[in-house]
Every structure is written in C-alpha cells, then in structure tokens.
Amino acid sequence: KAGVTQTPRYLIKTRGQQVTLSCSPISGHRSVSWYQQTPGQGLQFLFEYFSETQRNKGNFPGRFSGRQFSNSRSEMNVSTLELGDSALYLCASSPELTGTDTQYFGPGTRLTVL
C-alpha cells in the first residue's frame, strides 16, 4: 500500500504570496492532519479533516486554511506569506483518528519564504 504523499516536496516563495500544498493519504484513510515543523516551535498542529469536515484547528492565524476532498485528499493554503511561515509542513493520515488510530506521516513539504 502506498504511503502518504505530499506535493510539492520543496517550495520557494516570496513574502506576500500565497501557496497551496497537497496531501494524498494512504488508501482507505479518511482522516488527514497537518502539522508545521520549525526548529524554534517544534511540531505544531494546524488542523484535521475527516470526511471533508474540519474537526479541529490549531492556534494559527486565519491565513492558514485547508480543505479535504471527497477522495480524502487534502490541501492546505497559506495566504499573504510571512518570513516566519518558512517551515516543514507535514501531513499525516489515519483511518479515522480516534485515540486508537496511529497517524502515518508523509515526507513533508519544505516551504521557504524569502
């Protein structure tokens, strides 16, 4: 079974631009979560989607948004990019994400904002 895939793997943008990152979960997995990883803040939860519904959202500004499609693929969007948005963005999938589910991570998208 193929793992979680994320595209693109690397991205360079300038301040003020917007960016869209894509995540394809493991086949059969319906829950997709997004995390931001930075050296200073570590891994921080962005949001989680299940069956096209956002069930939880982390403490990030409204510039960060996401969505999930009927095939469980997910995208996240960051508008009006700031230098501090430079990070590794990780997507994780699980069958449903209850306490019993393990999250499986993709390789990440490395975003650099200049």
Place this chain on the structure above:
Amino acid sequence: AQTVTQSQPEMSVQEAETVTLSCTYDTSESDYYLFWYKQPPSRQMILVIRQEAYKQQNATENRFSVNFQKAAKSFSLKISDSQLGDAAMYFCALNSGGSNYKLTFGKGTLLTVNP
C-alpha cells in the same frame, strides 16, 4: 490542555549499547494514547511504538520498549543494542482522544549513535 515534555535535547550512545529517552506528559483525560516517533535526518517521520494508557503492560517492538508510569505521567523509550540506523530525532507524542483529533508533540531528542 495537554502537554508533552522531553527534557533531553540531545543524547548519544555507543553502538550495541542501550539508551533511554525520557518523556513526561500531562492530560486531564483518562483515556489517551502515547507514541514515540522517529525522524531520521531529511527523512520521513515513522512510528516507533505506541502505548494505550489503559494497558498496564509496557509496549515492546523488537529492540524498542517503553517504561510507562501512569501515575507519574512518564513515558520513556529504551533502545537496546543500538544501531547506526537508530540515529534520528525522536519525538514523544500524546493523543488524548475524545474530540481532540490531534497529536501533541514534545520538542524532540536528537540521538547520536557512535560507532
């Protein structure tokens, strides 16, 4: 709110030796799940081991085992017979279930394995 603390930013171990990584957590939930993830340099995060809080028995996966002390809210990872491929950043994570639908991670411990 749930928190996870890893007090050892870096650790090193000799090949074939044993090392223990520490993790403490806090949650008000009674039903929760704990995980150790490994992130090798420039590589994907993978699950090492998981522990259900309701289970008293400590989880083991080959050379990896945990010491789960529920009353102390402690969840340490022991790596036996360390190998060069074990070198990575190790993250402790908590999922307190319910309607949280998220993992809360510690800051990580960078493990170096010396030949």
